[in-house]
Structures are given as structure tokens and as C-alpha cells.
Amino acid sequence: MAVSDAVDETIIQQEIINVYECKCCLTRYDERYGDPQNDIEKGTPFDTLTDYCCPVCEAPVVEFSLIEA
Numbered sequence: 001m002a003v004s005d006a007v008d009e010t011i012i013q014q015e016i017i018n019v020y021e022c023k024c025c026l027t028r029y030d031e032r033y034g035d036p037q038n039d040i041e042k043g044t045p046f047d048t049l050t051d052y053c054c055p056v057c058e059a060p061v062v063e064f065s066l067i068e069a
């Protein structure tokens with residue numbers, strides 16, 4: 001395997017991580033960590049959190065916006 005093939009494979013295997021930020025208080029939800037305060041497991045996609053509220057200011061899920069992908 002050539003070095004360039006190894007690099008290409010590494011890039012393909014990288015996982016896309018989404019981070020969402022509360023517009024009210026700038027708290028972040030990172031899918032890699034979940035939200036232990038709200039009993040949300042690591043790896044839980046933000047899109048599945050229909051009744052989610054910010055753990056700091058209690059803003060609803062609609063007040064979060066994607067900041068990294």
C-alpha cells in the first residue's frame with residue numbers, strides 16, 4: 001500500500017462530528033459526548049432530540065444552530 005493510499009483511507013474513515021450551539025447562551029451540544037445532565041448518551045444525533053432543552057438556559061432545541069460539521 002502506497003503512502004498516498006493510506007492517507008486517502010484515513011481521510012475516508014474520519015467521522016463527521018456535528019456540534020450545535022445555543023443562540024441564547026452559547027452552550028454547545030457535541031454528538032461525541034452527548035449531554036450527561038439530560039441523560040443523553042454519547043453519539044446521539046442532535047436531529048433526534050425533539051424535546052431537548054439547553055442544560056444551562058433551558059432554551060428549546062430550535063434555539064440551537066449547527067456550528068461545525
